[in-house]
Amino acid sequence: MAEVRYEAASRIYPGTEIPAVNALDLDIADGELLVLVGPSGSGKSTALRMLAGLETVNKGSIFINDVDVTLKPPQDRDIAMVFQNYALYPSMTVAENMGFALKQAGVSKEQRRAQVVEAARILDLEPYLDRKPKNLSGGQRQRVAMGRAIVRSPQVFLMDEPLSNLDAKLRVQTRTELADLQARLGVTMVYVTHDQVEAMTMGHRVAVLKDGLLQQVDTPRELYRRPANLFVAGFIGSPAMNLITVPVVDGAAQLGGLSVPLPDDVRAEVARRGLDEIIFGARPEHLALADVGASGEVAVVEELGSEAYIHVRVVHGQETEDVVVRVGGETAVKRGDQVSFGIAGATHFFDPGGDRLDGE
Amino acid sequence: MSSAITEHRDETEHADHADEVRRLERREGWNRRLPILPALIFTIVVTQIPFLFTLFYSLTDWRIDTPEPREFIGFENYGALPDDKFFRDAAWVSVQMTVLAVLLSLIVGTALAILLDRKFFGQGFVRTLLITPFLVMPVVAGFLWKSQMFSATFGVLNWVLELFGFESIEFATKYPLASVVVVLVWQWSPFMMLIVLAGLQGQDTSVLEAARVDGATTVGIFRQITFPQLRPYLELGTLLGAIYLIQVYDHIDVITGGSPDSKNLPFYIAQRSIGGGNRFGLASSYSIVVVIASIIIANIGLRVLSGLLEDDS
Ligand SMILES: Nc1ncnc2c1ncn2[C@@H]1O[C@H](COP(=O)(O)OP(=O)(O)OP(=O)(O)O)[C@@H](O)[C@H]1O
Ligand SMILES: [Mg+2]
Numbered sequence: 132m133a134e135v136r137y138e139a140a141s142r143i144y145p146g147t148e149i150p151a152v153n154a155l156d157l158d159i160a161d162g163e164l165l166v167l168v169g170p171s172g173s174g175k176s177t178a179l180r181m182l183a184g185l186e187t188v189n190k191g192s193i194f195i196n197d198v199d200v201t202l203k204p205p206q207d208r209d210i211a212m213v214f215q216n217y218a219l220y221p222s223m224t225v226a227e228n229m230g231f232a233l234k235q236a237g238v239s240k241e242q243r244r245a246q247v248v249e250a251a252r253i254l255d256l257e258p259y260l261d262r263k264p265k266n267l268s269g270g271q272r273q274r275v276a277m278g279r280a281i282v283r284s285p286q287v288f289l290m291d292e293p294l295s296n297l298d299a300k301l302r303v304q305t306r307t308e309l310a311d312l313q314a315r316l317g318v319t320m321v322y323v324t325h326d327q328v329e330a331m332t333m334g335h336r337v338a339v340l341k342d343g344l345l346q347q348v349d350t351p352r353e354l355y356r357r358p359a360n361l362f363v364a365g366f367i368g369s370p371a372m373n374l375i376t377v378p379v380v381d382g383a384a385q386l387g388g389l390s391v392p393l394p395d396d397v398r399a400e401v402a403r404r405g406l407d408e409i410i411f412g413a414r415p416e417h418l419a420l421a422d423v424g425a426s427g428e429v430a431v432v433e434e435l436g437s438e439a440y441i442h443v444r445v446v447h448g449q450e451t452e453d454v455v456v457r458v459g460g461e462t463a464v465k466r467g468d469q470v471s472f473g474i475a476g477a478t479h480f481f482d483p484g485g486d487r488l489d490g491e
Numbered sequence: 492m493s494s495a496i497t498e499h500r501d502e503t504e505h506a507d508h509a510d511e512v513r514r515l516e517r518r519e520g521w522n523r524r525l526p527i528l529p530a531l532i533f534t535i536v537v538t539q540i541p542f543l544f545t546l547f548y549s550l551t552d553w554r555i556d557t558p559e560p561r562e563f564i565g566f567e568n569y570g571a572l573p574d575d576k577f578f579r580d581a582a583w584v585s586v587q588m589t590v591l592a593v594l595l596s597l598i599v600g601t602a603l604a605i606l607l608d609r610k611f612f613g614q615g616f617v618r619t620l621l622i623t624p625f626l627v628m629p630v631v632a633g634f635l636w637k638s639q640m641f642s643a644t645f646g647v648l649n650w651v652l653e654l655f656g657f658e659s660i661e662f663a664t665k666y667p668l669a670s671v672v673v674v675l676v677w678q679w680s681p682f683m684m685l686i687v688l689a690g691l692q693g694q695d696t697s698v699l700e701a702a703r704v705d706g707a708t709t710v711g712i713f714r715q716i717t718f719p720q721l722r723p724y725l726e727l728g729t730l731l732g733a734i735y736l737i738q739v740y741d742h743i744d745v746i747t748g749g750s751p752d753s754k755n756l757p758f759y760i761a762q763r764s765i766g767g768g769n770r771f772g773l774a775s776s777y778s779i780v781v782v783i784a785s786i787i788i789a790n791i792g793l794r795v796l797s798g799l800l801e802d803d804s
Contacts, residue, residue, distance in 0.1 A: 185700050206706040218697035222719035231715075232705035279705070 133196045133286035133319050135159040135182065140191035140201075142177050151177040153343040154191065164313050164320045165348075166334030168327055170366070174343040175323040176215075179289050182321060183212050195286060206235075211280035212289040216296070217272050219264040225275050226251075226260040232283045250282045253312070270301050277309075281316065288313070288320040294329065306333055327367055331355070339363050356477065361485035364412050370440055373418070373454050376483065377411045377447070384411045384480070386454075387447035389425035389473060397480045400488045409488065410481040415440055415457040417476025420464075424473035425454070429466055436460055443470055542782075549776035556769040568776035578777060580751065581759035585737060587668060588755055592675035592739075593732040597725060599676060600683025605713075607684070608691040625681035633745030636674045637663060641746070663746050667753035671742050679736065683728045690724030691717070730792070737785065756781050 137157040141150045152174040159165045167175045180186040182193055184205035192201040200208050211232070220228050229250060230243040238246075251257045254274045264272055273293060280288055293309075294302045310333045313320050324330055330337045331351040339346040339354070339362070347359040358364035364372050377384045382398045384391040391411065393401065401409060427445040430453060437460045442453045456472045464470060480488040549568055553561040572578060607618055624632070640647050641662040649659035663670045694717065702712045740757050747753040749762065760781070764774035 183700075183704055185703070205700075205703045206708070210704060212701065212704045214697045214701060216695070216697060218695060218701040220698060220702070220716055222716075231702070231707070235706040235708075235711060279701075283705075 134161050134194075135287055135319060135321065136194040136197075137178070137182075138192045138194065140178075140181055140188050140193055142174075142181055142186055143189045150174075150189070150343050152181065152340075155343075155345055157338060157345065157348065159319060159321060161319055162317045164310065164322060164333060164335045166330040166337045167321065167323045167340060168325065168330035168334075168337055168366075169340035169346075171325060172342075173340040175325070175340055176291050177343075178340065179212075179291055179321060179323050182287070183210055183289055184208050209286045210289055211283055211285040211287075213276045213280050213291065213293045215292040217264075217276040217293075219272060219275055219279075221264055224261050224263055225256060225267070225278075228264065228275055229256075229278045229282050231279065236283070246282050247278075250278045253281070254278050269296055269298075270305070273297060273305065277312075281312070284316075284318070286319065288318055288322075290320065290322045292324055293322075294324075295326075302329075309333065328369055331367065337367075339366060341366075357487075358412075358479065359487055361410060361412075361481045364479055364481065368414055370415055370455055372412045372414045372479070374410055374412045374481070375447075375452050375454065376408055378408055379406065384409060385447070386411060387425040387427065387445040387452075388471075391474060391478060393480060394489060397488045401480075404482065406482065408483060410483060412479035412481060413474065414476070415455040417474065417478070418454070418456040418472050419475035420456065420458055420462070420470055421473035421475075422471060424471045426469060426471035427451075427454070429464055429468045429470055432464060432466055434460075439464070441470070443472060545775045545778055548772050549779050551772045553772040553775075554769050555771065561772075564772070568773050569780070571773065572777065572780060577754075577759060578756075581754050581756045584668065584753060585755040585757075588672060588675070588739065588753075589733055589737045591672045592679060592736045593729055595672065595676045596679035596732060597683050597728055599680040600685075600728070601687045601721075601725070603680060603684040604687035604691055607688055621684060622681045624678050627678065629678070629739075629741035630745055632674055632678050633742045636670070636677070637746050641670055664750070667747040667750045671739070671746055671753050674742050674746060675736060675739065679732055683732065686724050686728040686731075687721060690721045694720055733792075734789075 137155045139154045139156055140152065141154050142152045143150045155178055167178055169175050177186055181188050184200070184203060188201050192199055194200065195208060220231060223231065226247050229247045233243045233246060247260070248257070251260055254277060256271070256274055256278055259267060259271060264275065267275065273296070276293065294305055297305060306329055322333060334351055336348055336350055337354055338348040341362050347354060347363045354363060354367045358367060361374065365374055375386060377386050379393070379401055382393050384393060425445050427443040429441050430444045431442040433440040439458050439460060439462065440455050441458055441464050442455055445452050445454050458464060482488055550563060550565060551561050552564045603621055607614065638645060643649055643659045643661040648662065653659055698716060699712060702716050707715065738757050739755060740761065743749055743753050743755065743758050749758050760774050760777045762768050763777065764771050768774065
């Protein structure tokens with residue numbers, strides 16, 4: 132059981148100038164499942180490996196349970212890590228793999244066996260205990276890697292994209308099992324993924340990283356409702372939020388015939404910054420077909436059965452923008468139709484530089 | 492009705508197709524065989540034909556120092572072998588020399604490989620330097636060690652001994668087998684090092700990291716993770732090293748001149764024939780015995796090795 136704290140922790144790889152993780156500040160509560168999410172190369176793995184002790188912390192510190200572990204080697208941190216490629220010990224059986232950490236800790240053979248069997252029972256691995264990793268399927272290997280971590284009841288669980296080698300269906304299933312397992316064990320977990328759906332469904336809180344910089348940490352719901360900046364707005368949510376640069380005229384954002392009045396605080400901020408263009412954001416599910424509003428031709432219809440996403444080609448100013456609008460499954464809209472849509476939910480406004488305009 | 496017709500058509504299509512596949516496979520087979528054919532013919536000419544000649548000579552009493560004609564004597568040469576004490580001695584030297592040289596160069600090579608398998612400034616340069624002994628010709632290596640290292644008057648080793656107040660020793664005379672083995676190890680360690688290095692660098696780094704996170708010490712990681720993964724490489728090194736080291740001749744000739752304690756089978760056989768013994772028929776029979784024994788031992792060895800490998804995977 133443990134709390135984890137990053138304090139302005141940075142990692143600068145030798146031979147590079149820009150930190151791969153830049154002054155990361157992050158508090159992870161005891162028993163929390165925190166997901167680190169971000170595009171490829173954003174420093175997620177690096178941040179995780181810093182916590183594991185596999186990567187030097189060049190600046191700042193890392194605490195586990197208020198103990199400064201910044202300079203401690205991995206074996207003194209009492210953490211368990213699941214690697215993306217599982218990193219099973221190829222010459223050992225499943226049971227030996229799972230018991231390895233206990234063996235290093237000097238646990239007796241019988242005790243080890245008992246704990247391994249117990250973990251194998253939780254993970255449905257009992258029939259495979261005497262097999263070598265290479266004779267297992269991908270999903271089984273993933274579970275062995277999990278088993279290796281849970282056998283030792285560590286302070287913190289670290290997972291680096293543990294599901295990315297599984298097929299889509301197994302991934303969804305394992306994702307649920309993993310979250311359930313974490314809740315049952317009540318262990319602190321830091322989970323890395325590049326998949327925002329995985330992040331949203333699993334995380335108690337989600338930390339969004341980009342270029343080594345922490346963009347926002349919040350519950351999935353808050354991330355969705357109130358993205359702190361343009362990057363988070365575009366990254367979280369599927370399909371992605373419509374983000375369109377629009378002119379501001381008379382305190383309203385103008386989008387091809389649709390005039391969206393700005394809320395007071397946004398209007399004040401726009402005036403303060405002297406902006407005449409802002410970025411307007413609305414999720415497809417917060418737009419709806421209407422008799423009046425922005426209009427355009429339907430360019431693409433993505434039919435999902437229960438609902439459909441239509442891409443409306445809106446001419447505004449000199450440019451055309453595709454705006455994605457969610458419609459009900461029974462709406463009969465075809466490619467080439469002329470439609471109009473209006474606002475039917477939350478709207479977001481950002482500075483062209485990416486800041487959210489309605490304050491913190 | 493219609494289903495019968497389609498079935499029939501399917502069958503003929505099947506047959507046509509199979510013919511085509513067979514033709515392609517035949518061509519593919521030749522495409523593969525043709526490029527290695529010259530090498531194969533060459534190998535047969537230079538190894539198998541001499542072997543057949545040797546087989547034939549071994550059944551004769553051929554010697555070139557008497558004018559008598561070459562006579563066919565059946566297995567008489569082979570019958571003489573059990574009584575030849577020198578053959579037994581040479582066989583024992585062969586075993587010692589091969590086993591010691593292979594094992595020691597494997598140990599030294601592994602140690603060097605472990606040292607080289609970490610990043611440091613000038614790594615490439617050091618690796619090249621370490622490989623050089625392997626590139627030295629055997630005869631040159633022999634001379635180098637004999638005159639520069641072992642020699643009682645000029646040798647570096649004796650200079651060091653004298654520095655510490657010891658008597659100088661004529662190593663090659665006093666410890667002939669050890670002297671030869673030292674030079675063999677010096678030459679073959681780089682080879683083992685390269686093989687083991689390939690094994691070390693082929694390791695999955697995340698496996699080693701996982702072991703560190705799991706609390707293993709550096710020594711523990713080597714023993715429990717690295718070493719089992721290195722085993723196929725060590726076995727390959729052993730096999731290749733043994734194949735070469737069992738036929739050592741040059742080093743012995745140069746360093747000890749084939750004194751009794753350092754005379755291995757190839758050297759002894761050469762002595763009995765081209766080396767002045769002139770008993771070509773007898774020496775041929777010895778060669779045949781050595782070849783057959785080697786094949787038997789190598790086969791057992793290979794089987795044991797592959798058994799171990801399979802057990803591992
Ligand atoms: N050993 C290294 N040496 C130098 N730069 C590195 C090293 N490892 C990673 N980087 C750089 O650090 C940055 C962050 O890498 P990191 O592996 O943490 O990304 P990531 O978010 O895990 O990406 P992915 O989703 O692709 O795994 C990248 O720009 C990468 O190029
Ligand atoms: Mg990564």
